[in-house]
Amino acid sequence: MILEARGLTRHFGGLRAIHAVDFDLTQGEIHALIGPNGAGKTTFVGLLSGRIPVEAGTIRFAGDDITRLPAHRRVRLGIAYTFQITSIYPRLSVHDNLALAVQQRGAADLGRETLAALERVGLAGRAAQEAGTLAYGHQRLLEIAMGLALSPRLLILDEPTQGLANAEIDAFKALVRSVVPETTVLLIEHNMDVVMDLADRITVLNAGEVLASGPPAQIRANEAVQTAYLGG
Numbered sequence: 001m002i003l004e005a006r007g008l009t010r011h012f013g014g015l016r017a018i019h020a021v022d023f024d025l026t027q028g029e030i031h032a033l034i035g036p037n038g039a040g041k042t043t044f045v046g047l048l049s050g051r052i053p054v055e056a057g058t059i060r061f062a063g064d065d066i067t068r069l070p071a072h073r074r075v076r077l078g079i080a081y082t083f084q085i086t087s088i089y090p091r092l093s094v095h096d097n098l099a100l101a102v103q104q105r106g107a108a109d110l111g112r113e114t115l116a117a118l119e120r121v122g123l124a125g126r127a128a129q130e131a132g133t134l135a136y137g138h139q140r141l142l143e144i145a146m147g148l149a150l151s152p153r154l155l156i157l158d159e160p161t162q163g164l165a166n167a168e169i170d171a172f173k174a175l176v177r178s179v180v181p182e183t184t185v186l187l188i189e190h191n192m193d194v195v196m197d198l199a200d201r202i203t204v205l206n207a208g209e210v211l212a213s214g215p216p217a218q219i220r221a222n223e224a225v226q227t228a229y230l231g232g
């Protein structure tokens with residue numbers, strides 16, 4: 001187990017955003033987190049990444065108790081969390097954005113490794129473009145490339161396919177498959193085709209609690225999940 005959360009809890013006033021959640025990630029798996037709007041998905045990955053302080057419960061990562069560690073210390077331990085383009089420098093080129101991330105890891109050959117990272121996400125043809133002028137979906141891909149440049153042990157993606165065209169979604173799926181099992185992937189995803197196609201396991205959150213967890217076929221057949229989320 002690369003990550004184990006026990007009794008994880010975060011309330012906002014009277015609202016139980018995340019309540020007593022037990023959650024495991026197996027080394028090398030692709031794990032999807034799904035659930036209706038407001039279920040607590042973003043709050044949950046915020047607790048794992050350290051962006052949101054834990055109120056109760058524990059998180060262990062690769063054997064270490066990380067419950068109280070600040071986000072930057074978790075990044076150093078190998079947890080990369082990408083969400084909504086906050087990490088991109090809009091006035092720098094696509095290449096330079098990625099070179100900064102590659103440099104952070106301490107690359108031996110910055111130019112070559114940056115190019116390889118660009119090719120990996122299909123952005124080599126846009127290397128000279130200002131990152132802020134990229135289409136939304138391409139900014140998401142750049143952000144994922146920057147996360148991957150850190151060679152994380154765990155990559156957490158919040159709605160990575162939002163704004164991507166179908167061909168780009170296919171490329172994204174291939175990308176995710178290419179990083180496992182060295183990197184474990186946890187993704188919040190609303191596109192059920194992507195979830196069912198990509199995930200080894202799915203956890204369904206509903207009103208801050210785990211409604212179900214298991215492989216795609218089992219989740220699809222689960223009546224409580226269908227009622228709460230999959231629309232009957």
Ligand SMILES: Nc1ncnc2c1ncn2[C@@H]1O[C@H](COP(=O)(O)OP(=O)(O)OP(=O)(O)O)[C@@H](O)[C@H]1O
Nearest residue numbers: 012015016017035036037038039040041042043044
């Ligand atoms: N900082 C905050 N202060 C107060 N309430 C919050 C805060 N952050 C989240 N919430 C509430 O916690 C609940 C869970 O929100 P969260 O964003 O984690 O859900 P989600 O499953 O990610 O939803 P979506 O799919 O719409 O992004 C929601 O009711 C939300 O309004």
